[in-house]
Amino acid sequence: MKAIVCRAYGPPESLVFEEVPSPLPGPGEVVATMKAASVNFQDVLIIQNKYQVKPPLPFTPGAEMSGVVKAVGEGVSHVRPGDRVLAYITYGAFAEEVLIAANRVVPMPEGMDFTTAAAFLLTYGTSDHALSDRGALQPSETLLVLGAAGGVGLAAIEIGRALDARVIACASTDAKLAVCVAHGAHETINYKTDDLRDRIRSLTEGRGVDVVYDVVGGEFTEPALRSLAWRGRLLVVGFATGEIPRIPMNLPLLKGCAIVGVFYGEFARREPERLASRIRQLGKWFTGGQLKPHVSTLLPLSRAADAINLLASRQATGKVVLIS
Numbered sequence: 001m002k003a004i005v006c007r008a009y010g011p012p013e014s015l016v017f018e019e020v021p022s023p024l025p026g027p028g029e030v031v032a033t034m035k036a037a038s039v040n041f042q043d044v045l046i047i048q049n050k051y052q053v054k055p056p057l058p059f060t061p062g063a064e065m066s067g068v069v070k071a072v073g074e075g076v077s078h079v080r081p082g083d084r085v086l087a088y089i090t091y092g093a094f095a096e097e098v099l100i101a102a103n104r105v106v107p108m109p110e111g112m113d114f115t116t117a118a119a120f121l122l123t124y125g126t127s128d129h130a131l132s133d134r135g136a137l138q139p140s141e142t143l144l145v146l147g148a149a150g151g152v153g154l155a156a157i158e159i160g161r162a163l164d165a166r167v168i169a170c171a172s173t174d175a176k177l178a179v180c181v182a183h184g185a186h187e188t189i190n191y192k193t194d195d196l197r198d199r200i201r202s203l204t205e206g207r208g209v210d211v212v213y214d215v216v217g218g219e220f221t222e223p224a225l226r227s228l229a230w231r232g233r234l235l236v237v238g239f240a241t242g243e244i245p246r247i248p249m250n251l252p253l254l255k256g257c258a259i260v261g262v263f264y265g266e267f268a269r270r271e272p273e274r275l276a277s278r279i280r281q282l283g284k285w286f287t288g289g290q291l292k293p294h295v296s297t298l299l300p301l302s303r304a305a306d307a308i309n310l311l312a313s314r315q316a317t318g319k320v321v322l323i324s
Contacts, residue, residue: 001019001020001021001022001095001096001097002017002018002019002020002095002096002301002302003017003018003020003060003094003095003096004016004017004060004061004062004094004095004301004304004305005017005018005020005058005059005060006046006047006057006058006059006060006061007057007058008057009047009048009049009057010047010048011047011048012044012047012304012305012306012308012309012312013305014047015047015061015304015305015308017301017302017304020060020095022097023097023098023099024071024099025071025072025073025076025099026073026074027073027074027075028073028074028075028076028101028102028103029072029073029076029099029100029101029102030069030071030072030073030076030079030085030087030099030100030101030102030105031069031070031071031072031097031098031099031100032065032067032068032069032070032085032087032097032098032100032105033067033068033069033070033096033097033324034065034066034067034093034095034096034097034098034301034324035065035066035067035068035114035118035323035324036065036066036067036114036115036117036118036119036321036322036323036324037062037064037065037066037093037094037118037301037321037322037324038064038065038118038119038122038123038151038295038319038320038321038322039062039304039307039308039310039311039319039320039321039322040063040064040122040123040151040311041150041215041238041240041311042063042090043061043062043063043308043311044308044311044312046061046091047061047308052263052265053090053091053265055090055091059091059092060091060092060093060094060095061091061092061093061094061304061308062089062091062092062093062094062095062304062322063088063089063090063091063093063122064086064087064088064089064093064118064119064121064122064123065086065087065089065093065098065118066084066085066086066087066108066114066115066117066118066120067084067085067098067114067324068082068083068084068085069081069082069083069085069105070097072102073102075102076102078102078105078107079102079105079107083107084107084108084114084117085105085106085107085108086105086106086108086117086118086120086121087100087104087105087106087121088104088121088122088125088264088265088268089101089104090265094301094304094322095301096301096324103272104268106121106276106279109283109286109287110287111286111287112286114323115295115298115321115323116293116295118319118321119151119293119294119295119318119319119321120282120286120291120293121279122151122152122264123151123152123154123155123293123319124155124158124159124282124291124293125264125268125275125278125279125282126152126155126237126262126264127152127155127156127159127213128155128159128278128281128282129262129264129267129278130156130213130235130237130262130264131143131156131159131160131163131211131213131235132159132163132278132281133267133274133278134233134235134260134261134262135211135213135233135235135260136233137160137163137165137210137211138163138165138210139163139164139165140164140165140166141165141166141210141211142165142166142167142168142204142207142209142210142211142229143156143160143165143166143167143168143209143210143211143212143213144168144170144200144209144211144212144213144224144227145157145160145167145168145169145170145180145185145213146170146191146212146213146214146215146216146220146221146224147170147171147214147215147216147240148169148170148171148176148177148180148185149169149171149176149177149179149180149317149318150215150240150316150317150318151294151318151319152215152237152238153169153171153180153213153215154179154180154183154294154317154318155291155293156213157169157180157183157184157185158183158184158285158290158291158292159285159291160184160213161184161290162285162290162291165210165211166186166187167184167185167186167187168185168186168187168188168189168200168203168209169181169185169187169188169189170188170189170190170191170196170220171188171190171191172190172191172192172314173190173192174190176317177189177190179294179317179318183292183294187203189203191220196220196223196224196227197223197226197227200224200227201227204229207229208227208228208229208230208232209224209227209228209229209232210228210229210231210232210233211232211233211234211235212224212225212227212228212232212233212234212235213235213237214234214235214236214237214238215237215238215239215240216238216239216240216241217238217239217240217241217242217243217244217245218239218241218242218243218245219241219243219245220241221234221245221247222245222247222248222251225247225251225252225255225257225259226251228255228257229255230255230256230257231255231256231257231258232255232257232258233257233258233259233260234257234258234259234260235260235262236259236260236261236262237262240314247259293318293319294317294318294319295318295319295320295321296316296317296318296319296320297310297316297320297321298321298322298323299320299321299322299323300322300323300324301322301323301324303322304322307320307322
């Protein structure tokens with residue numbers, strides 16, 4: 001089989017597309033034939049040795065995929081060969097055949113195609129874990145989404161709507177904000193042309209927002225934190241700018257607010273039963289038409305470097321998906 005291989009840490013151009021041995025499942029493992037695999041910002045980081053998880057070289061990047069079960073190892077009973085599945089695996093998905101721990105494999109929801117499935121689990125799982133679990137977002141509360149036009153950002157908008165919250169989407173261009181509105185945002189902020197704090201103050205009549213979903217980091221985190229209402233929650237999801245902000249710690253004290261970490265990969269590893277419950281809820285929302293994954297670009301597996309560059313250069317909206 002063929003796979004994308006990272007043999008030395010570096011930019012996407014350093015990746016190679018080459019023949020590698022087909023995997024065999026051990027106890028508690030599944031091998032799936034990959035039909036589609038989506039690109040996430042962690043792929044940008046992991047190939048440069050900048051992600052929290054640091055796999056030994058050489059390795060195959062790719063955290064999210066959909067496909068058909070080829071073989072199962074001893075002790076695996078919830079899926080069988082021929083089943084259509086999706087999976088989140090941290091790395092290894094950019095290959096024609098993928099070895100997966102069985103507890104990371106989930107049957108595809110009814111009515112979902114492979115491309116949609118590959119764009120579903122990590123983005124919607126991350127945003128649901130952030131908003132439903134870590135942020136405890138309540139009906140009628142106001143949610144501010146930074147980096148709202150990306151995959152997890154659009155998922156956060158839709159889940160915020162599913163939870164009956166008011167959603168304010170922030171992005172860097174009017175074109176990106178138009179996509180956010182199409183996915184359910186009530187209000188928008190262009191943080192390249194608007195003053196973030198002034199605009200939030202205006203939209204909330206001075207009250208502030210209840211929850212901030214921050215996948216951006218950098219210069220926008222502190223003004224968003226300062227714009228929280230009393231008992232607000234700032235959800236630390238990622239740092240797409242590449243800059244980890246330094247926060248004056250008197251701000252949480254003065255606002256009675258919380259800064260909450262969101263690490264979906266570790267949640268999935270530590271709490272598989274709760275994960276399965278939340279995925280079932282996401283499946284219900286999808287079947288009900290409340291969640292509509294936005295795939296902006298489809299590319300063949302061999303062009304993984306181009307796909308990763310689209311995310312690294314912030315040219316993509318929604319998800320970029322590789323197909324085998």
